[in-house]
Structures are given as structure tokens and as C-alpha cells.
Amino acid sequence: MRDAAPTAPQPKYLADYAPPPVTVTHVDLHFRLDPLATRIRARLTCERREPGEMVLDGEQLKLISIAMDGAALDPSRYTLTDTALTLHDAPDRFILETEAEIAPETNKALEGLYMSGGMYCTQCEAEGFRRITWMLDRPDVMATYDVEIEADLPVRLSNGDEVAPGKWHDPWLKPTYLFALVAGNLVATSDRFTTVEGREVALNVWVRPGDEGRTGYALDALKRSMLWDERVYGRAYDLSVFNIVAVDDFNMGAMENKGLNIFNSRYVLASPETATDSDYANIERIVAHEYFHNWTGNRITCRDWFQLCLKEGLTVFRDQQFMQDERSAAVQRIGDVLTLRARQFREDAGPLAHPVRPESFVEINNFYTATVYEKGAEVIGMLRRLVGPEGYAAGCALYFERHDGEACTIEDWLDCFAEATGRDLSQFKLWYSQAGTPVVTVREDFKNGRYRIDLKQETPQTPDQPNKAPLVIPLAFGLLGRDGREIQATRIHALDTATDRLEFDLDEKPILSMLRGFSAPVILQHDQTDADRLILLAHDTDPFIRWEAGRMLSKSRLMAAVTDGAGFDAGWLDALHRLATDEAADPAFRALALALPSEDDLAGSLHAASVVPDPDRIHAARKSAQRAIADRLADDLPALRAAMAVPGPYDPRAADAGKRALGATLLRLQTLRDGGDAARAAYAAADNMTDRMAAFTCLLEARDTSVAAAFEQDWKHDRLVMDKWFMAQVAHADPSEAVAQAEALTQRADFDASNPNRFRAVLGGLSAGNPAGFHRADGAGYALLADWLITLDASNPQTAARMSAAFETWRRYDADRQTLMRAALERMRDAASSRDLREMTDRMLG
């Protein structure tokens, strides 16, 4: 247990930033590992910069000894509390030596040094280092490190280069959050890479014995990432070894510790039998993301945690660029927009809305959000669009050159672009400070050969920000003729005032293709006719717009079906039929275009249109739409499915994955017609996990649960595969049964709540995977999640707080549901044992 929070915890403010009076330039660590009594001897080289006390962070540490410059430190010269070690009269230069004792085995918060599956590992970002030893645990204190690990274990890893077995030296300046240690009985899959600068690098992926057959894809992704960063950003790797370690118990996806990346095992381990296409894609993206941090995050880090987007937004943007280059750019962009809307727009529209660079926080772990990451990446994309690819490259080059080895701010970053391009970025900077998703309204008018586009931008109120100023919004647009021909190629208009007007002389009213490539993270309000959307869907030169036009057609049908019980018109069904059978189109694109807006997306859109969303009606409307599509496609389904068969051995790359994705979409439609016959056959024939999961989830939706037992029998030995089994049975249950299903699964012996992946599989399977089940009218879903989050919060505040965001939409719903959700939030707030969950519930209650 940690920081009991009886009263509201105190926030920290960006405006209060001050550098530490005394800093640390070198860190020497000696670990003697033991599950219940690990000893850490730290020797810190300290230097005074300004007058003042030196306050070192330290939590849950037992002090064994403390000395300064070789002599025991008199208790009158320091004060020790639960959270800090204060030195009252520190000299200008000195060596501080401490010895601490901790118990990694009992650390279930998974922050600091802990144990997972018999191995020792660490997670120090954001403020976990203070659970290892006393130190200035803040990113603006950058030091070199020497580390020695004493343990009777074959593999002992830390950052930097290994100078002797179990001894490591990291020559690069780094803050505490990038420190890592791993020790255990591990095996490596290895390879080599020669950098463009001629450096020989040993690459290793470390896993537990038995998992070594599943490391190949991560290693391949790593090599491609290294090449890409050299080629596209001119960034080369800077140590003689790069280690990746897979850990089963991990709060997040992965961590970019210098030279020693630690990953949630689900984002490393993959084989065709156990991992799906989307697992492979996630591995590729996350391996790249953590590798790219070596420059954007590690060589240049953040001055303070308010600047988190400096490394995260930029690194997400870079991993998205990488994925566009390695896979299909169009499909990648559409997927990224789907994620942004599903997570970030939702966040921006509720009580947890915050700027890309927040100005205050209680617990920084609560700000590893879609806004900091995904909207942060969109902001970089807009910057690139505004200054152009050359300007962007010049700004990046200046940033790397000027700030290498420093801890920086958003101002430092933007100054490089202003200087390299001569552009005034002061208005652009508002994207970092102003929360909320801007709404851009478009009105068209055509009269006497004059075509006018009237533009208006408005950003809604968000917590603590009642008034918003106009932003600079890069609007990429083009114009089509009624025959589908492009009459105006893509142009970028930077909308930087509340209203604006564009004018063209034309013979006929064109069709406006607005927000090509989703050129800005805004909500576009543009009443386009079905006829115009059909032309865009069939002819636009921009694949994002083609997809978006189809999605708008589908969304309008679904919203009408929810609100007035409207049926589905032949025009729309014909358009979907044309898409499904369009052999010229990429199967992955067709799968995306056939996918209907999610239940949560519809709930958010209805709410935005001042309609109270009814989760049951939304679920039913989506189901009947799927049935209507299945009926319309009935005659073509067998041939279409056959055309998506992928012969030969499994290949995770985009081409085959796209066929499997469309094949799965078609199987889902087929299942609605045959009650599961085709899915049963597909399950039996599946020779990879992608096809197997597709068939399994179709059968669960057809209420054929018999296959669940066989699945369990086949995979009960495999933790990652069983996570899928747990999640699928909740996410694909009938909404009326989802809560009972989730509850039953939590009673199983193999439901281990201390493993975040398993916990998320079941409880996230309910709150995110089965919205109509979660929002059951009697509140049973809310109660179950609240109970489990309160329980988890006592041992793992970070994951509990993160998952509590399932309640962020509570104000969308009807009075009865609002009362029930509010009650669940109040119960969590009152029972919170951590400041993490306390802050989240306080913010959601407003």
C-alpha cells in the first residue's frame, strides 16, 4: 500500500518550476538482489548550483546507512520522511553514500524494482526510481551511471555497455526515469547491426526459457526501426548493445530505458499460432516507438513532466510515420484516426479533458493519456504540414544539434522550427495549452459561377478553460467535379481566425473534399448530401476521404436507426456492396470501409447532437445494420470469402493481414446468416491465431460457446493466448450476460488480478469491449468495475486509476445511469487508497 489519501492531494504546477539547488552528475549503484531484502548502495556525485537545501526523493525505503565524503552523516545534518531525505547544509561538492533495503517480491505496484515470473525488473518512469534509492528523481537531473548487480543469476542487465559480468557503464547523461535493471534466468535471441556511423551493435531480445521461438518478429522490427531512423531522421544508435526484455507483469506497453528497453511480453512475443495480425502490428509499432525514444526522449529529454508530450507526441508521430512507410500509408492513417477519435476525442469531450501540455497534476502517471500521446502526435503532424517537409527536417536537425544531452521544453522545440523556417509559431503554440477538440463548420454556396466556402472554428469549454482563442488549423482540401474528376488538387489552407472565406470561379458547384488525410485533429461539421458523399467514396484521390465519406454515410444511417428506428436504404447497402466487391481496392481498406462506427463512437456522436444515447438501442441498431449488410451481400459472400483465402505459410505483413481482415469481416456477416456453420468450419480449419480468433469471436456472437472449452483445452498453458480467451468471452457476450460472464471469469483460479494484462482482459473486456453490457440499466456493470478497481487500487494504483477512465463519459447518459455511474465514482473516490485513483475520481466528478 502507498500514500493513503484521506484529503484531496496537492497538485503541482508548471508555473512553479525551479531547478534543483544541488544536482547529481554521476551515480554509482551496487545492488545485492534478494526477493525480500535487496540492498542498494548508492554513491552520488553532487554539485551545488545555487543556495538551498538538497531534497532527495525516496519512498518505501529502509535506511541502512548514510555517509558524506566517506564519513557517517550525523542525524542532525539530515531529515528523513516517508517521501524525502533532506540535507540541511550540503557543501558545494560532495559524495553522498546511502544504503537502502527494499522488498521487490512484495512490490505489486510494478513501479520501481519488482519481480515478475521469477525475474527482477524495473519500471522507473515516471517517478519509480525513488522506490529504489534516494535521488533527485526528476528528469532535469542528468547523470552518467555505473551499476553493479550482485545476484546468483545468469543474466544481469543494466543500461549502457557491459564492462564486466553484471557491471555496466552508461556514458550518456540520463535522468533517473531511464534507469533499468533486469536479472534472472533468461535466454536471448541475438543479431547484429552496423550503424551508418560504423558502430557494431549487438541486439538481444531476452525472454524466459520456452519463449525464445517467439522473438523473431520483434528483432526484425528492431532492425528495420534502426535503419529507418538513420534514413529518415539521420539518427544512429550510440551504444555497443541494445537489449529488449519481455516481462509478463507490466503496467503499460513498454519502456525506453537507455540501451535496455523493457516490454510488456504481449508486445514482444509472437508466433503465427499464438499472435494475431494486430499483435504483430502492435509489436512492430511499439518496438519502433521505444527505439525512436533513444533520440526523442533519451538523448534529448524533458525538463519536467509537464513537457511529457515533447518526447511522447513526437515519438508517436515518428512511429506512425514508420508504420506508414513499412505498411500501407492509407490504412495506417485511417487506423490512427480511428484510435484518436475513439480515445482522445472522447477524453477531450469529458471531465478528464486537459491540454497536450497540462499545467497542473497531482499524479503524473494519470497524464500518460491519449491527449499527450495521440493528440501530441497530431500537433507534430500539423507543424510538419504548416512548415512543409523541408522546414520540418531543418527544424528537427537544429533541435538534435542544439539540445543533445539536455532536458528541454516545448518552447525549446518550437524555437528550433521558428528559427529554421522563419515562421511565427506563437499562435500555433496554443495547440499545446488549449484543451478540447475544435469544431470546424463548413458552409458552401454557389451562385453565378462563384463558389464560396465559409469556415468557422470553435473550441468548446473544457475544465478550467471557459474561453478559447482561435487556433491555426491546417485544412487540406481539394475539389471534385460531379463526374468525380479532381478539379482542384490538394491545397492547404491555414485557418487562423474564428471565421474565414475561400472563393473560386467555377462553372458548376464542385464537391468539396475537406480535411484530406485528416490534416488536423478537429471535428468537421459539414452537411454534405448523400450524393456528394457517394462521389467522394467512389472517386476522391485521398483514401482517407474515401473512407470518411463511407463512414459518414454509415453513421447517418445508424444515428437515424437509433433515434427513429429508421430502416436501411438500398442506396447505402448498394454502396457497401460495391465496396465489398471492388476487387481493385486493397482488402484492408475494404475491411475498414465495411466496419460500422463503434457503439461508443455512436454514443458520443448522439450526445454531441443533444440526443441522450441509449446503449441498448445503439447495440440493437448496429446489429440490425450488420444483418442488413449480410443480406445484401448474401449471394457474394462465398466467392468473396474464397477470394480472401491466404495460401501458403503465415506471413504477418500487411498484404496478407489485409486479406485476413476482410475475410474476418465477411465471416462475421456470414455468421449472421448461417448461425455459425461457416465459423465452426473456419475455427476447425484455422492454422493461425488471427483466423482462429476471428472464428472464435463470431461463434461467441452467435451464442455458440461450446468452442470456448476446446480453446481453453488447447491454450491453457499460454498466458498471452489465455488473455485473449478471457477478453473475447466478455467482449463478445450478449450484453445481458456480459457482467455475469466477467464476474464468473474473475472467480477462476487463473484470474490473477495482479497481472495487468489479465485484469484488463476481463474488466476492460467489459468496460471497453462490451459497452451495452457495461452500461446495463441496473448498474451491475458499473458496480462490478468499481469493486474491482477499489481492490486493485490497494496494490496497483497506476492500472486502477487508468482503467477508471471507463467512467469519464458518465454525463452523456440518462438520469438513471448518471446516478448509478456517479455513485460508482463516489464510492471509488471515498475508498481510494492512492492519490492516483483519488485524482481521477475527483476530476471525473468535477
Ligand code: ARG
Ligand atoms: N515512456 C513509455 C512509452 O511511452 C511509457 C511509460 C509510462 N509508464 C508509466 N508508468 N507512466 O514508451
Ligand code: ZN
Ligand atoms: Zn513513448
